Amino acid sequence: MASNAAVPFWRAAGMTYITYSNICANMVRNCLKEPYKSEALAREKVHFSVAKWVDGKPQKPIVRSDDPEE
């Protein structure tokens, strides 16, 4: 996998380590038996709203929701 290459393939594709590890973790959770699977998936829900600011003015906020994988 990540051999002596300059960058791992996922970083070359534009992912950060956090994105990579979240994807891995989510895949593992999807392969669990019930009830562990539904517990784990219910535990890890995402919701927040982010607004970038330019020059002291907020831009329109973007809501990222229910999206455990980036």
Added chain:
Amino acid sequence: MFRQAPQLMARATTVAMRCRRLFSTDVPVEASADSTFVEAWRKLIPNIEPPKTPSSFMTPRPSTPASIPTKLTVNFVLPYSSQLSNKEVDMVIIPATTGLMGVLPGHVATIAELKPGVFSVHEGNDVTKYFVSSGFAFIHANSFADIIAVEAVPLDHIDPSLVHKGLADFTQKLNSASTDLEKAEAQIGVDVHSALNSALTG
């Protein structure tokens, strides 16, 4: 190791000595606050107490002993729990990116990134195995090992049929992927599921 030469300022000591008592898992406050920071703060902002820093909440690690210790002290942490905390074991096998790596007491200090694979803890005759999705492992010179994983499950929580299905799905996606990002995701899928597969069979 790093904290072996604390420059204890009298003021820093009093700041750090304000212990909180009520947490049983809380570590006692060590007066190893960063004194340059505290000084610079007090000079510039005399009215407000300087904030604490994480090092003041941690017990310092013991320094490297002269002889190799008999046991490895392992901390295995996940975001939602500390699975093993300062547990003394004989050996651990971690799934580093270069393959499975065995760690014994007295191992050279190493930083290893983990790939999806099986992490096993050997204590006498007991072996506990977890499947780890990704993370890092730090092995310190004083025979302390910190393994931080994002997700780790005992092997018997894994469902083989879902693993096979996932593997087939992602192999197919890899073949049909167009953009770099999709290819990378599909590749990750294939890797994770084949690791899961080998963990279940191996």
Added chain:
Amino acid sequence: MAMAALRREGRRFAPMISPNPINSLRSSLAPSEEQAFIGVRSISTQIVRNRMKSVKNIQKITKAMKMVAASKLRAIQVRAENSRGLWQPFTALLGDTPSVDVKKNVIVTISSDKGLCGGINSTSVKTSRALFKLNSGPDKENRYVVLGEKAKAQLIRDSRKDIEITLTELQKNPLNYTQVSVLADEILKNVEYDALRIVFNKFGSVVSFMPTTATILSPEIVEKEAEAGGKIGDLDSYEIEGGETKSEILQNLTEFQFSCVMFNAVLENACSEQGARMSAMDSSSRNAGDMLDRLTLTYNRTRQASITTELIEIISGASALEG
């Protein structure tokens, strides 16, 4: 004469109860006035009764809020305790260097979305402002990343230009690592930094919250500091497993470190928020209880005074008829 004196006494009570002049009281409480033309006193008892009712309601509400905060605190305290092991390995490896001197500082302030939680948000903002000041200099650049409505409201007032991103609505789902890591990812993608300083309130106990700052350095700075010796000097002694270069692994490591430390920081802050809310609501309901006691005394005094006046009027009327 006696009656005049007593009436004056009654009028003395009314200003204590409410600051409004008596005439406006009479006009605003016309229905109660019709109940008895006994003068000022019966109107005051009505007013006092109304106040007592509203204070009692407030006491009930704040008690309920305290219970809710206590139960939320129990739930989240468990998670915060569990996540404490997460940042310790990183501090053990990379050390803790709040006094590092870098060009681009990004201060991440964590606060709550909801209010009524005591002073923790103000202390976080004060600490962030102080850090900003501490780290400003001729060629240094400082930016804020704000989590939570309350800090946003406070920082907007005087540091509008320095805010980079604001993130809100964090607590819709129970806090979990995936959420915080996606957040951390957003921050890392949008902000250039040499050092990230996270400001949060560490939960000590229900009555003690320590403002804390955790510093995360970018991989380049970690390398520079490692070469320069000092706290991270031992980093070189670590071998890197695998064929990746040190800077590679450092990059992954610092990203992961940021995400883990953020997770712990957000959880601790949430605990502190619930704890502060509990103690704020507790003191509020105790206050309401005290107020209620005082009002009850006033009410009884007023009521007894009016009864006494009635009796006196009747008796003096009767004695005037006889005599």
